[in-house]
Amino acid sequence: MSAPLAKLPKWVDYGLIPLLNLTAALLVSGLVVLLIGENPLEAVYWLVQGSLGYGEGIGFTLYYTTNFIFTGLAVAVAAHAGLFNIGGEGQAYFAGLGVALACLALDHYIPWWMTFPFALLGGALFGAAWATIPAYLQAKRGSHIVITTIMFNFIASAVMAYLLVNILKQPGSMQPESRTFVEGGRLPFVHEVLEWIGIKIEHSPLNLSFVVALVACVMVWALIWRTRLGYAIRTMGTNPNAAVYAGMNVSKLTIVTMMISGALAGMLALNEVMGTQHRLLLDFTAGYGFVGIAVALMGRSHPVGIIMASILFGMLYQGGAELAFEMPKITRDMIISIQGLVILFAGAMEHMFRPALIKIFVRKPIAAGAV
Amino acid sequence: AEIKPAVVYDLGGKNDQSFNQSAYAGADKYAKDTGTAYKDFELQNDTQREQAMRRFAKKGHDPIVVIGFSQAEALKKVAPEFPNTKFAIIDMVVDLPNVRSVVFKEHEGSYLVGLLAAKAAQSDKVGFVGGMDIPLIRAFACGYKQGAKAANPKIEVFENMTGTTGAAWNDPVKGGELAKSQIDRGADVVYHAAGGTGAGVLQAAADAGKLGIGVDSNQNGIHPGKVLTSMVKRVDVAVYNAFKDLADDKWSAGINVLGLAEDGVAWADDSNNKPLISDDMRAAVEQATKDIIAGKIVVHDYRADNTCPY
Amino acid sequence: MEFLETFTLILDSALRLSVPLLLACLAGLYSERSGIFDIGLEGKMLGAAFAAGAVAYITSSAWLGLLAAIAVSVGLALVHGYASIAQRGNQIVSGVAINFVAAGLTALLGQAWFSMGGKTPQLPNEARFRPIELPFAESLRDVPIIGQFYSELLSGHSLLVYAAIAAVPLTWWILYRTRFGLRLRAVGENPGAVDTAGISVIALRYQAVMITGVLCGIAGSYLSIAQSAGFSKDMTAGKGFIALAALIFAKWKPINALGACFLFGFLDAVAIRAQGTVLPVIGEVPVQFMQALPYILTVVLLAGFIGKAIPPKAGGVAYTKER
Amino acid sequence: MDSEHANSTDSPRLPAQAHKAGARNDQSAIQLVGIEKRFGQVYANRNIDLTVKKGSIHGIIGENGAGKSTLMSILYGFYQADAGEIYINGRLEKISDSQKAISIGIGMVHQHFMLVDNFSVLENIVLGVEGGRTLAGGMSRARNELKRLADEYALDIDPDALIEELPVGLQQRVEILKALYRGADVLILDEPTGVLTPAEADHLFRILEQLRDQGKTILLITHKLREIMAITDEVSVMRRGEMVATVQTAESSVEELAELMVGRHVLLSVEKEPATPGKEILKVENLTVTDKRGVTLVDDVSFSVRAGEIVGIAGVSGNGQSELMEAIAGMIRASSGRVLLNDDPIGVTQKADANELRHRGMAHVPEDRHRTGLVTKFPATENMILGYQDLDKYGSGMFLDLGAILEETQTYMDDFDVRPPDPNLKVANFSGGNQQKLVLAREMERDPDILLVGQPTRGVDIGAIEFIHKRLIQLRDAGKAILLVSVELDEIRSLSDRVLVMFAGKVVGERDGSASEGELGLMMAGISKEDDKASQKEGEPS
Numbered sequence A: 001m002s003a004p005l006a007k008l009p010k011w012v013d014y015g016l017i018p019l020l021n022l023t024a025a026l027l028v029s030g031l032v033v034l035l036i037g038e039n040p041l042e043a044v045y046w047l048v049q050g051s052l053g054y055g056e057g058i059g060f061t062l063y064y065t066t067n068f069i070f071t072g073l074a075v076a077v078a079a080h081a082g083l084f085n086i087g088g089e090g091q092a093y094f095a096g097l098g099v100a101l102a103c104l105a106l107d108h109y110i111p112w113w114m115t116f117p118f119a120l121l122g123g124a125l126f127g128a129a130w131a132t133i134p135a136y137l138q139a140k141r142g143s144h145i146v147i148t149t150i151m152f153n154f155i156a157s158a159v160m161a162y163l164l165v166n167i168l169k170q171p172g173s174m175q176p177e178s179r180t181f182v183e184g185g186r187l188p189f190v191h192e193v194l195e196w197i198g199i200k201i202e203h204s205p206l207n208l209s210f211v212v213a214l215v216a217c218v219m220v221w222a223l224i225w226r227t228r229l230g231y232a233i234r235t236m237g238t239n240p241n242a243a244v245y246a247g248m249n250v251s252k253l254t255i256v257t258m259m260i261s262g263a264l265a266g267m268l269a270l271n272e273v274m275g276t277q278h279r280l281l282l283d284f285t286a287g288y289g290f291v292g293i294a295v296a297l298m299g300r301s302h303p304v305g306i307i308m309a310s311i312l313f314g315m316l317y318q319g320g321a322e323l324a325f326e327m328p329k330i331t332r333d334m335i336i337s338i339q340g341l342v343i344l345f346a347g348a349m350e351h352m353f354r355p356a357l358i359k360i361f362v363r364k365p366i367a368a369g370a371v
Numbered sequence B: 001a002e003i004k005p006a007v008v009y010d011l012g013g014k015n016d017q018s019f020n021q022s023a024y025a026g027a028d029k030y031a032k033d034t035g036t037a038y039k040d041f042e043l044q045n046d047t048q049r050e051q052a053m054r055r056f057a058k059k060g061h062d063p064i065v066v067i068g069f070s071q072a073e074a075l076k077k078v079a080p081e082f083p084n085t086k087f088a089i090i091d092m093v094v095d096l097p098n099v100r101s102v103v104f105k106e107h108e109g110s111y112l113v114g115l116l117a118a119k120a121a122q123s124d125k126v127g128f129v130g131g132m133d134i135p136l137i138r139a140f141a142c143g144y145k146q147g148a149k150a151a152n153p154k155i156e157v158f159e160n161m162t163g164t165t166g167a168a169w170n171d172p173v174k175g176g177e178l179a180k181s182q183i184d185r186g187a188d189v190v191y192h193a194a195g196g197t198g199a200g201v202l203q204a205a206a207d208a209g210k211l212g213i214g215v216d217s218n219q220n221g222i223h224p225g226k227v228l229t230s231m232v233k234r235v236d237v238a239v240y241n242a243f244k245d246l247a248d249d250k251w252s253a254g255i256n257v258l259g260l261a262e263d264g265v266a267w268a269d270d271s272n273n274k275p276l277i278s279d280d281m282r283a284a285v286e287q288a289t290k291d292i293i294a295g296k297i298v299v300h301d302y303r304a305d306n307t308c309p310y
Numbered sequence C: 001m002e003f004l005e006t007f008t009l010i011l012d013s014a015l016r017l018s019v020p021l022l023l024a025c026l027a028g029l030y031s032e033r034s035g036i037f038d039i040g041l042e043g044k045m046l047g048a049a050f051a052a053g054a055v056a057y058i059t060s061s062a063w064l065g066l067l068a069a070i071a072v073s074v075g076l077a078l079v080h081g082y083a084s085i086a087q088r089g090n091q092i093v094s095g096v097a098i099n100f101v102a103a104g105l106t107a108l109l110g111q112a113w114f115s116m117g118g119k120t121p122q123l124p125n126e127a128r129f130r131p132i133e134l135p136f137a138e139s140l141r142d143v144p145i146i147g148q149f150y151s152e153l154l155s156g157h158s159l160l161v162y163a164a165i166a167a168v169p170l171t172w173w174i175l176y177r178t179r180f181g182l183r184l185r186a187v188g189e190n191p192g193a194v195d196t197a198g199i200s201v202i203a204l205r206y207q208a209v210m211i212t213g214v215l216c217g218i219a220g221s222y223l224s225i226a227q228s229a230g231f232s233k234d235m236t237a238g239k240g241f242i243a244l245a246a247l248i249f250a251k252w253k254p255i256n257a258l259g260a261c262f263l264f265g266f267l268d269a270v271a272i273r274a275q276g277t278v279l280p281v282i283g284e285v286p287v288q289f290m291q292a293l294p295y296i297l298t299v300v301l302l303a304g305f306i307g308k309a310i311p312p313k314a315g316g317v318a319y320t321k322e323r
Numbered sequence D: 001m002d003s004e005h006a007n008s009t010d011s012p013r014l015p016a017q018a019h020k021a022g023a024r025n026d027q028s029a030i031q032l033v034g035i036e037k038r039f040g041q042v043y044a045n046r047n048i049d050l051t052v053k054k055g056s057i058h059g060i061i062g063e064n065g066a067g068k069s070t071l072m073s074i075l076y077g078f079y080q081a082d083a084g085e086i087y088i089n090g091r092l093e094k095i096s097d098s099q100k101a102i103s104i105g106i107g108m109v110h111q112h113f114m115l116v117d118n119f120s121v122l123e124n125i126v127l128g129v130e131g132g133r134t135l136a137g138g139m140s141r142a143r144n145e146l147k148r149l150a151d152e153y154a155l156d157i158d159p160d161a162l163i164e165e166l167p168v169g170l171q172q173r174v175e176i177l178k179a180l181y182r183g184a185d186v187l188i189l190d191e192p193t194g195v196l197t198p199a200e201a202d203h204l205f206r207i208l209e210q211l212r213d214q215g216k217t218i219l220l221i222t223h224k225l226r227e228i229m230a231i232t233d234e235v236s237v238m239r240r241g242e243m244v245a246t247v248q249t250a251e252s253s254v255e256e257l258a259e260l261m262v263g264r265h266v267l268l269s270v271e272k273e274p275a276t277p278g279k280e281i282l283k284v285e286n287l288t289v290t291d292k293r294g295v296t297l298v299d300d301v302s303f304s305v306r307a308g309e310i311v312g313i314a315g316v317s318g319n320g321q322s323e324l325m326e327a328i329a330g331m332i333r334a335s336s337g338r339v340l341l342n343d344d345p346i347g348v349t350q351k352a353d354a355n356e357l358r359h360r361g362m363a364h365v366p367e368d369r370h371r372t373g374l375v376t377k378f379p380a381t382e383n384m385i386l387g388y389q390d391l392d393k394y395g396s397g398m399f400l401d402l403g404a405i406l407e408e409t410q411t412y413m414d415d416f417d418v419r420p421p422d423p424n425l426k427v428a429n430f431s432g433g434n435q436q437k438l439v440l441a442r443e444m445e446r447d448p449d450i451l452l453v454g455q456p457t458r459g460v461d462i463g464a465i466e467f468i469h470k471r472l473i474q475l476r477d478a479g480k481a482i483l484l485v486s487v488e489l490d491e492i493r494s495l496s497d498r499v500l501v502m503f504a505g506k507v508v509g510e511r512d513g514s515a516s517e518g519e520l521g522l523m524m525a526g527i528s529k530e531d532d533k534a535s536q537k538e539g540e541p542s
């Protein structure tokens, strides 16, 4: 790592620095708002109000959060192994096929909770499969995984367009999409579930995959910090020499990790296809796969951090939509820019504030070289 | 009565110089005519469709006009939740008691511009560039061909679609390439039904010194003298009427089919293209209009059987 | 004759389609040859296309548009440079960030300034780089074969097309025949060698990154004020990534880059022309397959099944004196 | 061949200087005064004084990490000293960067060559001194100059050959030519023979002598005493960042230098009973390891280790010991040969599964704890299972049993007196000695049949050394086999029951633990005694 090795207090490392990076990103975004002649504070107000101010808004925020948890976890698991999976978008897109096939095959015959395990499995398998090829090429042929996963995003998009247009499309339909699933292929919305037990809340696309996302967080946490496999993944990601020394099979680990990563990204399809849209449609991934990069960076690849970062991005997405209603000049593209800035400040320039903080928090630098 | 109308545009946005802009023009005209304020919203992604409709409905907007066939799925979900709100959808049929579905006989308008194209072309060759390859756009193409063949049985019509996904609506570079390819093959007039992609088509035609034909809005003025005409789809009228009908307590749900007879489609005739339309052409197109309205000419609708006999 | 004409027209179209790829690919070449990976070509091109469209519209001058495009693109390149060189950040992450920022800001500012759904207004001809007729193009048109070739294929493109083509030998010359090129190639392979020779690694890399910015600026301008008459949202549509693929395909060499970009442009042109054509044996080739072909070819190349693409050795890692 | 000739060169930036014929004068070419350099809290160089006479070959020796490279990098402007002064030809110079060093006539051949592999020789030579914005002129000038240098110093080379296609010896020649082309008057060579065959090394020395005779000053850094004796005029010895002595080569001896370099004056004697070797645990037969470039690193080595004995492998580092260990431990692949563990072969030529070897009773303490043996970002607990993560006692099924791991770590740490005894502390936060104890605890507490241990006490303080040595003896007395690799002669001698000496990839001799330091030192330097016929044949290729 290129970071200066001086040690900072934990709360600075895991709390203050991400906060400062986020603040820097938001400040720059504020400047942009000023540039288009709007009031940044008002924008912040509508952002918060729109995402947390009322029931439907909260529902939407959590619905977006669900997507980001999945893609964030996908990037994080790979990152623990020292791999940069930039292909979450394509993996999730391809996983949509797995989810949709399960739903299309079963929705007429069995209730949703029986379809659900098949859809889950379908999404996971298809997502994993799409990640396996770049992983294999990295492990066995040394192809740079960043480049191959980028290429696979584009290839996934072509494959899915072909399938939707030529095979899955309803005859005579305008849209290249599959037919809409009936009840047996739809995850219940949270407002429906709560209605069954007598609680009425506002409608939103928030559905049971949110619970799946939270379970996935626990599972990823357990995987990384409580299993032998996770231990091997972290060892490989931190010190590959030590992994070889410890007799770990680095090629196999690379492939397995990427498969898990791809399966997690594939869960995005569960939320979108089975949970929200109830059909397979073009570009349903809508860039969520890329947001996962920002989420994992902000959340420092820890499930708890990822949940928090996902909520933050969920707020940005939902609040951003609201903002577009209230301040039409600030379109949702603002959110894309903020995302970019967060990735820039929290990722590429994450150490920008370190030297200054070291001066403040560390009086005499402790040496790294414990010889 | 007082109304509180709202419009949800499709992904192209209200200034697309085409379909959505026409809707915007209708809403704007109503606002100017009556002093009624209205709200509108430009989508950025698919999930927002429902969100926007629901939000407008909750805030008491009525009627809510949604533009484009892509809104149908969302509308099917939202409309039943607000049975007392009136919705209207353009370009698609949604069969619900509180929804008015407005669809156009694009094939009729396309027939007319096809006829004009064939008469304007000196080379016996004309072209068509569609956006996304869907039955709606095929209907444009088929009507156009029928019109062109009616004017000149020997004519060859090149037909290309820009793509198979939503991106096809917004790819002026590819539109331009397709138009160039048709022009290179000898086409003298190129008609587009391709949304934002059409900008590239009209540009390519103008650059090559050939003629383009616009669509949805009157696009004659984009390259004055280089756009033969436009197949105008009166989305503005549909939006205007939706507002007005409710205000006048004359609202009706159900399907509104707007063709030539209803002034729902037309060929654009203004000062920009005046020099391009000869008297002979004018006479022919006016005769054809009459014949279609009278039922003497039946323009085939591709959507009826998913085939085009021409 | 018929075939020859069709073929010439396809080549003509391929040339137009490959120009933005070529410019972006050469741009990436400078950066990556210096050891800075750049997956932000897309973002820089997009930012440039917007700046060109907006400024050309406001000033009615294509040249000012070009200048603005270059300024914006170099600005983004410097951000990438600062993150990768000074901050020693992850170059991939930085590139991703720049793509996002450019995608968001161009659409946002476009809508805020022009209210046309992220587009800039249609440009009048004087605000565009217009096709240039090469001398005698008209009179030679009827000469068999050569006339076709000269008048249809070579003549009648905008200045930027000729600039892009000229950039190939120029880049070759810079890379292999000048001091700067020697040092550039060296710093991407072994920055230690450059440093011990008393040359500043940092300055060299910043220079490279700025050239990348300039070329991406021209690429973006070509899209919005030469090929089209205005900017439209997300206009690059993945061209930056195809350029990246082409760069890998070209094994980071300028002459190969011309070949790779022309190949990818040609695939695109064929896909456009051959739409719906049914080939013998294969049947109808899906357009999606043609679209994905550049990426598929690149993966196959990366996997080492056809040749081997070896990137500059020091690529992707910040230079540290300490071991 | 004298200095006038050297001065008549018109290579760039050659400082005009007068040398007397024979180039032996008392004037100093380089004088370093009080040089200090710290990396974090590690003193790489501490209060270094050094004077190098003009026109001499001056050797600098010292064990790994002694600070030799750092000192040379400071002289070459690659690093800045924290304190101290540098005089070149008697003039105080501030060497702010390499450009400056070059301009005052210092050239350096780095330990890791600073060459661009896919460049031609010529391109590498002109890099940085292109002499104009375009290359054509400079290249043809360099081509001519190269021809002249080739004639003058017998440094033939094809200027258009690609570096990556040249053998290492020629690559090094390019580095030397690079320095000469830049008009170097002082030439620093950092471990130039590490990668050379003996014949190549001899050729290099002839070149260096010739350069000296023409008035150049040469600083030669090496581990190899034989080379020092063969070619230098004076030698300076570094240890742990400090300059411990400078002697006239002619008045010194290999023994003295060996002691200065590796030996500690406090000889740590370990109490131990004579060994009672039992059955053969490890048997190595004709093991050969070749690297990617085809250089043989371990050359046909055979030996065995019995239960209840410690076999030490002595040798100057870089003579194949590391690779021998790694090949036995399954970390790298051997090209031929066989290794038997408890009479069963292990697949060394397929790169044996390190995990499986552990299960079969082989434990391994690697030479470099930071690079290989530890994940310093992990806490002690997680380092305690490195390599043993699959053992049943550390979990059930796929899950780890953190309680069990913590408990065991605690026990091991108590047993090995690791301080602070906090199993959840990140390993980076332990001192070096305690980190080493963690590794040893992990490997020794497993009750292995054989322990491979490399540099067990590198960078560890005296108290800890004593402790570690005691534990190793205990393990032996418990009937285990131990294979020990160390560059510390003392350590080898005080622990081993038998000593094998490695030189140039071969085992050049075997002695018992009581062999004298001088005797072993000579063997390590590749100089065998007359009576050691067998090993002489193996050891001396010529």
Ligand SMILES: Nc1ncnc2c1ncn2[C@@H]1O[C@H](COP(=O)(O)OP(=O)(O)OP(=O)(O)O)[C@@H](O)[C@H]1O
Binding pocket: A007, A366, A367, A368, A369, A370, A371, D428, D429, D430, D431, D432, D433, D434, D459, D460, D461, D464
């Ligand atoms: N990188 C580091 N970060 C935090 N603390 C450290 C670091 N390196 C060393 N320390 C702490 O500083 C103390 C001194 O470390 P150092 O390596 O200098 O000890 P030492 O005197 O060399 O010990 P030993 O003789 O065991 O090697 C250690 O107890 C350790 O806890």
Ligand SMILES: Nc1ncnc2c1ncn2[C@@H]1O[C@H](COP(=O)(O)OP(=O)(O)OP(=O)(O)O)[C@@H](O)[C@H]1O
Binding pocket: A369, A371, C321, C322, C323, D039, D040, D042, D043, D044, D062, D063, D064, D065, D066, D067, D068, D069, D070, D071, D111
């Ligand atoms: N850039 C650096 N950062 C931190 N520590 C360093 C750095 N360079 C050297 N050191 C440390 O300084 C000490 C001296 O290192 P140096 O490379 O000078 O040793 P050396 O005598 O050349 O060793 P070798 O024989 O292995 O080449 C070592 O402890 C090393 O770990």
Ligand SMILES: [Mg+2]
Binding pocket: A370, A371, D431, D432, D433, D459, D460, D461
């Ligand atoms: Mg210590």
Ligand SMILES: [Mg+2]
Binding pocket: D068, D069, D070, D111, D190
């Ligand atoms: Mg060294």
